[in-house]
Amino acid sequence: MDAKLFLPRDFNGKAPPVVCKAGHTGTGRKVFRYLDDVYLGETVEEHKMGVIFNEEWNTLKIIDEYGAEDSQRVLATLKSGNQ
Numbered sequence: 001m002d003a004k005l006f007l008p009r010d011f012n013g014k015a016p017p018v019v020c021k022a023g024h025t026g027t028g029r030k031v032f033r034y035l036d037d038v039y040l041g042e043t044v045e046e047h048k049m050g051v052i053f054n055e056e057w058n059t060l061k062i063i064d065e066y067g068a069e070d071s072q073r074v075l076a077t078l079k080s081g082n083q
Contacts, residue, residue, distance in 0.1 A: 003073070004075045005053060005075070005077065007077065018050065018052075022062050030064065031047045031063070035058055058074045
């Protein structure tokens, strides 16, 4: 299933980061995150990370250190400046 985000603009007219949280059954495991195949970083233990989505369809992918992966398509839309 696809997800849709309607994001406000910050004072500079840009989208703020969205905190994305991933669950993992293994404790102490590394989780690597990618947005449209661009590496964002890794987390250990608490798998939260701020993600700045592009204003379009995005694919957010997580891969753990053993190669298990999951992905989610996300449509991010920014609120227009005059609303």
